[in-house]
Amino acid sequence: MCHVCVINNVKSSMLSRRDFFRKSAAAGIAATAAGAVSARPALATATGKVVDLTHTFDGDFPTFDGKPGILYTENVNFDQSGYQIWELTIFEHSGTHIDAPLHFSKDGTSVAELDPQNLICPLCIIDIKAKAAEDPNAMVEPEDIEAFVSANGEIPEGACVAMNSGWQDKIGEAGYRNDADGNFTFPGFSKAATDSLMEMGVASIGVDTLSLDPGNSADFAVHTSWLPSGRFGIENLANLDALPATGATLFVGAPKHRDGTGGPARIMAMV
Amino acid sequence: MCHVCVINNVKSSMLSRRDFFRKSAAAGIAATAAGAVSARPALATATGKVVDLTHTFDGDFPTFDGKPGILYTENVNFDQSGYQIWELTIFEHSGTHIDAPLHFSKDGTSVAELDPQNLICPLCIIDIKAKAAEDPNAMVEPEDIEAFVSANGEIPEGACVAMNSGWQDKIGEAGYRNDADGNFTFPGFSKAATDSLMEMGVASIGVDTLSLDPGNSADFAVHTSWLPSGRFGIENLANLDALPATGATLFVGAPKHRDGTGGPARIMAMV
Numbered sequence: 001m002c003h004v005c006v007i008n009n010v011k012s013s014m015l016s017r018r019d020f021f022r023k024s025a026a027a028g029i030a031a032t033a034a035g036a037v038s039a040r041p042a043l044a045t046a047t048g049k050v051v052d053l054t055h056t057f058d059g060d061f062p063t064f065d066g067k068p069g070i071l072y073t074e075n076v077n078f079d080q081s082g083y084q085i086w087e088l089t090i091f092e093h094s095g096t097h098i099d100a101p102l103h104f105s106k107d108g109t110s111v112a113e114l115d116p117q118n119l120i121c122p123l124c125i126i127d128i129k130a131k132a133a134e135d136p137n138a139m140v141e142p143e144d145i146e147a148f149v150s151a152n153g154e155i156p157e158g159a160c161v162a163m164n165s166g167w168q169d170k171i172g173e174a175g176y177r178n179d180a181d182g183n184f185t186f187p188g189f190s191k192a193a194t195d196s197l198m199e200m201g202v203a204s205i206g207v208d209t210l211s212l213d214p215g216n217s218a219d220f221a222v223h224t225s226w227l228p229s230g231r232f233g234i235e236n237l238a239n240l241d242a243l244p245a246t247g248a249t250l251f252v253g254a255p256k257h258r259d260g261t262g263g264p265a266r267i268m269a270m271v
Numbered sequence: 272m273c274h275v276c277v278i279n280n281v282k283s284s285m286l287s288r289r290d291f292f293r294k295s296a297a298a299g300i301a302a303t304a305a306g307a308v309s310a311r312p313a314l315a316t317a318t319g320k321v322v323d324l325t326h327t328f329d330g331d332f333p334t335f336d337g338k339p340g341i342l343y344t345e346n347v348n349f350d351q352s353g354y355q356i357w358e359l360t361i362f363e364h365s366g367t368h369i370d371a372p373l374h375f376s377k378d379g380t381s382v383a384e385l386d387p388q389n390l391i392c393p394l395c396i397i398d399i400k401a402k403a404a405e406d407p408n409a410m411v412e413p414e415d416i417e418a419f420v421s422a423n424g425e426i427p428e429g430a431c432v433a434m435n436s437g438w439q440d441k442i443g444e445a446g447y448r449n450d451a452d453g454n455f456t457f458p459g460f461s462k463a464a465t466d467s468l469m470e471m472g473v474a475s476i477g478v479d480t481l482s483l484d485p486g487n488s489a490d491f492a493v494h495t496s497w498l499p500s501g502r503f504g505i506e507n508l509a510n511l512d513a514l515p516a517t518g519a520t521l522f523v524g525a526p527k528h529r530d531g532t533g534g535p536a537r538i539m540a541m542v
Contacts, residue, residue, distance in 0.1 A: 257327075
């Protein structure tokens, strides 16, 4: 068949993405029924909505140490060359980003070595907005996990468990990071909670704040236990309010630079 | 119920990820049957295997301009502080990375502004390994698209179409970038091919080489037409041999720094 004929045929009979995925979904169910699902299934049928959980990142985005997390230097100029490239200076733990085990363990797993099978996983969201509104250093505690399980069922092995403290509404305000006296002030996980999640086989945790530990933490108890265990974390998540407590599939677009302790990442979810 | 009871109950009755996704898949099919699928479905049932299409990236990874694409400077030292952070200098178009429209259009869409609905999409892989073995500047041509469609069916709207030229086997060799005389030498897309893909509603293209255009291109015809049209590209893809020609779902973990012309990305697929 000639080129033009084929192209016209393609255009006239083009499958929509809906048709494509509907057919794939049916094929997937057939595979499930036949017991052909692999040992580490990681994605289910999705209705197709992508929710971006990543903040746009620039030198004004709040950071833990208060310094700009990214700096831009012109590398190639458009007017001179017809294209353009930035040279970026990036401090790894800036923006919506990953904490790899290597961040808090001298010889731990780097961000490039994370098991890809854990980078696409079920997402469970624990909402502590009510208590965070009362206590800006509120923590996800074991009783919040109990309540979540009672309401939503068990947390799947390999899942990511994210805290929704409502803190993303403070982006652009000093209160995202500090109280009126300049003390670190934001919600996080308690070590008792992350110890429980470890026992459940959870692979990663995420927060909508600057740190896995709450702002008033004196010992970084979650960082110093969760990360050295070989698990990873995600900080500065966005848009968790757009997702259900359970049922979404998380995509962790972790960077893959060798020996990285973490880095700005693209985090998305499917619902 | 007490905390310990709940945790033990969770542990004893924990759903495997397989069970979780099997249930979700069934729910998804029900939604499809009820016509509840959204206008932009983007994921189908998956058997659960994640294939990482991203090369590990360091200063030795080949770049178009031959200079290191990433440099590391110690920001926080583990022995001094109990944790560690790198300061990274990254040239945007290095490693497995995105070309956003802004790379080749002065006021085009930045990498942070790409529509997230196009970052999770069907992946179609056109294999030109045989002709690339004969001609190291071989191109995906319209007839390769015709042959792909004849063998695999129509290319879904919104898909990513990737070239598999077998070039990843040359990583670590001078031949990934140059011929014996030092000329740029690697396969890519022809503009006639990408013009056809544009008409089909394809949203992105990917290559397992340093550039969307072949090494001997004199005019960067694909870069200067595809990117300014508002579409994006992915360069230096890995592991395409591990995927079927069609049926995989691509996850494009594009970075999200403001005004970015592109950048190192985490690319994965589900099969």
